Amino acid sequence: MDANDETGKIGRGMSKMIRGTRLLLFAAALVFVTVNCAGIRTLITGEPHLRLDEVPREVRDIYSNAEKSFENRELEKAFAQYGQIIDYISQGPVVLWSHTRRGEILALKGDYEGSVRELRMVKQRFDDDPFYAEAQYHLARSYSALGQYSQSKKIAEVLLHQKLSSNRRIGLLTLLGDILLTENRPYDAFLRYMEALKEKPDKAMAEQIKSSVEDIVSRRLSLEEQTAAWDSYGSGYPVGYILYALMQSYYATGDVVNTKKYLKEYMTRFKDHPNYDDARALQDRFSAMEVVDRYALGCILPLSGQFAHFGSMALDSVALAAGVFDPLPGPLRIIVEDSRSDPETARERVVTLFSEHKVIGIIGPMGSMVATEAAREAQKLGVPIMTMTQLDEITTIGDYVFRNFLTAKMQIKTLVRYAVENLGMKSFAILYPEDSYGVRMMNLFWDEVIAAGGEIRGAEGYDKKKTDFSDEIKLLTGSAFNDDGDRKEVPQPVIDFDALFIPDSYARVSMIAPQLAFYDVTGIQLLGTNALNSPDLMKGENEYLYGTIFVDGFFLNSYYPAVRNFVDRFYVAYGREPTDVDALVYDAARVMVTCMTDSRIEVRNDLKEALEQLRNYPGVTGMTSFTDGDAEKSLSVLMIRNNDIIQVK
Incomplete structure (x- = not known):
């Protein structure tokens, strides 16, 4: 071998060594990010402890290529190359390092069992063996991913x-924190995460750790553990979160003194904190609580004047609902004011209840004009008011205005739905009084039938003063016309509808029904409104009304246990049976009282939101929910049968 050949070999060897050294230095700064299926957080890996002179010359090229493949995320290729090193030589630092790398690659691919097998091949050579420590580090992560905590x-x-290294300490501390959370030991996990932050992790890692710290402090610590955290970390991070959590916990326990104590300190020290707006809302809430008596409920009724009788009856229902005879939990107070059936007086009574008695809500008043004026003032002052009026537009005044009443829309929707869905009817006719009530009911019924997929075959109006309805019946059935459309009586009526809707009182419907039979308009279903629900229905001969179906919100003889209980309690208390208005007032008051007895209802806005969110309240006038301030109810479907009224749904 001549000098030139030897020089060339040395040069090539030096070149390989320089390239390998560069690869090692580059890999030393490399950061790999992984989140495995068991929730292991981002960790910094790849801190080589192997010097190039520790790598046997015969495998240096393979080693350098393996490290390069690993650096480029060519994991399959790197795994095979590290395997070649292990196959080529049996022992030494490079073999231990290759097993460590292969274990790390398997973990990155999600094969944690394979990772464990590979890493366990790395044996400790001496105390503080860096290769063994690195392998154990990855082994701990893989065991955790397998749930072997x-x-x-x-x-x-x-x-x-x-x-x-600091990076490895951060990784282990956060790993321990994660495991402690799986053991339901949030405070110990919190301490581990705080230790990790002391090691000054990079920005991305610090954000992850802080996210865990903030979640624990905000949601997982008991009051005692929050207090311990406050004692240990009363300054610096995360004191703002600890203060806020203490404030929330004391508020949840009803400890107003300590809540205000920590709230005051938080508001003073942490004006730029993420939870500052929520803390300000709580501060505003305390201010609101000082001007409202959460146990005071106002009631405005006509207790004098021409409607005093109705007001007195309504007050009976309010008293029963408020627990006068069956005390409810909590010091509930009912403050009753007389509207005198006067709109301006009613408005003044709202102001009195709001400012002097600090009521959290108001029931009443009754009557359209009186209720409208009271509702406007209640909306202006921000106090929830539960009105009892037929006026549909009243809830459009604002979001503090509610109405609990049986409406025309409610009745028609229930009636048509039952006729179409339960009775299978598709075609309808309407015979209605030509007054505001009759015209409104006719229009609502027509629209609802069309919406339900049915059709209206005819509609005829009549004067309320009439007692002879022959003309209307003939026009409705076509018996007043010949085949050419000319007006001329023909012997047989044309009945091309399944049901006839008559929105009128019992007195008038009981006159119409026999005349329908007289003109051979038979075999049809009669439908009506709650105006049919009259005590007089049981007093006369009503064979022509048998089978008539109508709806109502309250049925005295209902088979529902809640209704039966209400009727019995009402009779025991007052010696009379409740009317439908009694039942509506009772439900209105009971809804308000039920919301007020919820410990979370502390200010007027709480009561408003509780009413808005009320769903399927089991009232005696039907399951009740509120939408845009208006009550929606599941009404009773009733039928006249053998001089009696029965509930069919």
Whole structure:
């Protein structure tokens, strides 16, 4: 071998050594990010401890190529190359390092069992062996990913007593924190995460750790543990989160003194904190609580004047709902004011209840004009008011205005749905009084039938003063016309509808029904409104009304236990049976009282939101929910049968 050949070999060897050294230096700064299926957080890996002179010359090229493949994320290729090193030589630092790398690659691919097998091949040569520590580090992570937390924790705790880089200490501390969370030990996890932050992790890692710290402090610590955290970390991070959590916990327990104590300190020190707006909302809430009596409920009724009788009856229902005879939990107070059936007086009573008695909500008043004026003032002052009026537009005044009443829309929707869905009817006719009530009901019924996929075959109106309805019946059935459309009586009526809707009182419907039979308009279903639900229905001969179906919100003889209980309690208390208005007022008051007895209802806005969110309240006038301030109810479907009224749904 001549000098030139030897020089060339040395040059090529030096070139390989320089390239390998560069690869090692580059890999030393390399950061790999991985989140495995068991929730292992981002960790910094790849801190080589192997010097190039520790690598046998015969495998240096393979080693350099393997490190390069690993650096380029060519994991399959790197795995095979490290395997070639292990096959070529049996022992030495490079073999230990190759097993470590292969274990790390398997973990990156999600094969944690394979990773464990590979890493366990790395044996400790001496105390503080860096190759063994690196392998154990990855072994702890893989055990954790497999759910073998006790083995993972045992390895991590041992490693923390050895000489480790800051990055490895951060990784182990956060790993222990994650494992402690799986053991439902949030405070111990919090301490581990705080230790990790002291090691000054990079920005990305610090953000991850802080996210865990903030979640624990905000949601997982008990009051005692929050207090311990406050004692240990009363200054610096994460004191803002600890203060906020203490404030929330004391508020949840009803400890207003300590809540205000920590709230005041938080508001003073942390004006730029993420939770500052929520803390300000709580501060505003305390201010609102000082001007409202959460146990005071106002009631405005006509207790004098021409409607005093109705007001007195309504007050009976309010008293029963408020627990006068069956005391409810909490010091509930009912403050009753007389509207005198006067709109301006009602408005003044709202102001009195709001400013002097600090009521959290108001029931009443009754009557369209009176209720409208009271509702406007209540909306202006921001106090929830539960009105009892037929006026549809009243809830459009604002979001503090509610109405609990049986509406025309409610009745028609229930009636048509039952006729179409339960009785299978598709075609309908309407015979209606030509007054505001009749015209409104006719239009609502027509629209609802069309919406349900049915059709209206005819509609005829009549004067309310009439007692002879022959003309209307003939026009409705076509018996007043011949085949050419000329007006001329023909013997047989044309009945091309399944049901006839008559929105009128019992007195008038009981006159119409026999005349329908007289003109051979038979075999059809009669439909009506709650105006049919009259005590007089049981007093006369009503064979022509048998089978008539109508709806109502309250049925005295309902088979529902809640209704039966209400009727019995009402009779025991007042010696009379409740009317439909009694039932509506009772439900209105009971809804308000039920919301008020919820410990979370502390200010007027709480009561408003509770009413808005109320769904399927089991009232005596049907299951009740509120949409845009208006009650929606599941009404009773009733039928006249043998001089009696029965509930069919």
